Amino acid sequence: MNTDYIDSYYSRTRADDTRRPALDGAIEAETCVIGGGLAGLATALALAEKGRSVVLIEARRVGWGASGRNGGFVSPGYSLGLDGIERKLGADAARTLYRLSLDAHALVRRRADGAGVRREAGLLKCHLAEHGDGLATYVAHMNQVYGLRLEHWPRARMAEALATDRYADGAYNPDAFRVHPLDLSRGLARLAEGKRVRIFEGTPATGLGRDLGHRLVFTPNGRVRARHVVLACGGYVGGLDFRVSAATIPVATYVAVTEPLGDRLKQTIRVSTGVSDVRLANDYYRPLLDTRILWGGRISVFHPDAERLKEIIRADMLKVYPQLADVRMEVAWGGWMGYARHKMPCIAELDDGLWHNTCFGGHGLVATTVGGELVASAIMHGDDRWRMLEPFGLAFAGGPVGKIPAQMVYWSLAAGDWLRRRRYEARAA
Numbered sequence: 001m002n003t004d005y006i007d008s009y010y011s012r013t014r015a016d017d018t019r020r021p022a023l024d025g026a027i028e029a030e031t032c033v034i035g036g037g038l039a040g041l042a043t044a045l046a047l048a049e050k051g052r053s054v055v056l057i058e059a060r061r062v063g064w065g066a067s068g069r070n071g072g073f074v075s076p077g078y079s080l081g082l083d084g085i086e087r088k089l090g091a092d093a094a095r096t097l098y099r100l101s102l103d104a105h106a107l108v109r110r111r112a113d114g115a116g117v118r119r120e121a122g123l124l125k126c127h128l129a130e131h132g133d134g135l136a137t138y139v140a141h142m143n144q145v146y147g148l149r150l151e152h153w154p155r156a157r158m159a160e161a162l163a164t165d166r167y168a169d170g171a172y173n174p175d176a177f178r179v180h181p182l183d184l185s186r187g188l189a190r191l192a193e194g195k196r197v198r199i200f201e202g203t204p205a206t207g208l209g210r211d212l213g214h215r216l217v218f219t220p221n222g223r224v225r226a227r228h229v230v231l232a233c234g235g236y237v238g239g240l241d242f243r244v245s246a247a248t249i250p251v252a253t254y255v256a257v258t259e260p261l262g263d264r265l266k267q268t269i270r271v272s273t274g275v276s277d278v279r280l281a282n283d284y285y286r287p288l289l290d291t292r293i294l295w296g297g298r299i300s301v302f303h304p305d306a307e308r309l310k311e312i313i314r315a316d317m318l319k320v321y322p323q324l325a326d327v328r329m330e331v332a333w334g335g336w337m338g339y340a341r342h343k344m345p346c347i348a349e350l351d352d353g354l355w356h357n358t359c360f361g362g363h364g365l366v367a368t369t370v371g372g373e374l375v376a377s378a379i380m381h382g383d384d385r386w387r388m389l390e391p392f393g394l395a396f397a398g399g400p401v402g403k404i405p406a407q408m409v410y411w412s413l414a415a416g417d418w419l420r421r422r423r424y425e426a427r428a429a
Ligand SMILES: Cc1cc2nc3c(=O)[nH]c(=O)nc-3n(C[C@H](O)[C@H](O)[C@H](O)COP(=O)(O)OP(=O)(O)OC[C@H]3O[C@@H](n4cnc5c(N)ncnc54)[C@H](O)[C@@H]3O)c2cc1C
Pocket: 034, 035, 036, 037, 038, 039, 040, 057, 058, 059, 060, 061, 062, 063, 064, 065, 066, 067, 068, 069, 070, 071, 072, 073, 074, 075, 203, 204, 205, 206, 232, 233, 234, 235, 236, 237, 238, 240, 253, 254, 255, 296, 334, 335, 336, 337, 357, 358, 359, 360, 361, 362, 363, 364, 365, 366, 368
């Protein structure tokens, strides 16, 4: 199995390249975490910070999956919006869950700082012009109920900040931030090792078993015996546990990075912020310190090659910034997100001692830490707050076959977006 990172801006610029050994032999721990993405690392750290003994095994390398490839936008909340959570669970539970994500956001910030991972402040969530300006009410509500410090940016302020008329208005969050996600993942692994977590790379779990009240995790050259096992394999789960696999829809999404723009960066993004629009398959982008733009978007079940991806993402960027027509994309890549049908994380005990912490979709940089804290607290103290998520649960989604309806939904949303834009342009003309 190839255990190198894929080619991406992040793997090219990662701060260190420590390799961890593969597991060779039989070992014991109180908890064995399977998967070295943010969900697995957050779980391992939460347990180890309280002095618990943890082994983490990762099939490839720490942060090899979605966690080391993403947009690097760190903000509270979940893939499913607050409205959707409220409809399913009621207002009180929805508020509790959002507050958990605010705590986790603060924890990710502290851990990034503790690991020496650079943070850049500010994210701007935008309404496209064709959606009309609707974010003022949202800003007032979030500030009042959750004590956030969001600012409402009307159309004129948006045009000043971003050299485009694509947006109607925006909600600026000065407390959200951007990171180099592969450095964050690797930094969390270092913090975990500092708390005595034993991490093995190049070590896929190939099967699960039981042994006298304990659980066994089999790997190609070894075995872990543990009281608790946590599955944290995201969209790369494969067939390890049928129930988790069948509930996880792997959905691809893409990112590309331009050549350095120098002063031309000011022809597009004139303020230091990450930008994203509010569609499900949205455009999101941010300036990098070396004057490149990182651009992400789309959801798909296909994974085109890197050259084709550069063209696809470049075309998306030119729809917003046609002034960059002569700018090259230098590198492009994709990653699989694990989505549940309901778009909420799946965090629960499957059977006695077997946990899963998964399905964070496209909003996992903070939500994975909510999951890590909930699972760790349940293992250590029998805390049952994870049960708040039970109404969502491991809903059967057909596993990889679920990609087909997911692609249909994306195409229909994209067609709706296209139509709305055409109508808007016709009215404007
Ligand atoms: C391109 C892209 C852009 C994104 N942008 C953002 C963003 O800006 N902000 C945001 O909040 N979220 C974003 N997301 C979502 C976010 O990255 C994910 O929700 C989050 O990283 C999920 O973490 P995870 O640990 O569950 O999964 P992963 O990071 O995918 O980790 C799972 C790990 O499990 C390992 N594994 C799988 N099977 C086994 C096995 N049998 N044995 C051992 N190990 C195994 C895999 O190798 C992998 O390393 C983005 C995702 C992508 C793909």
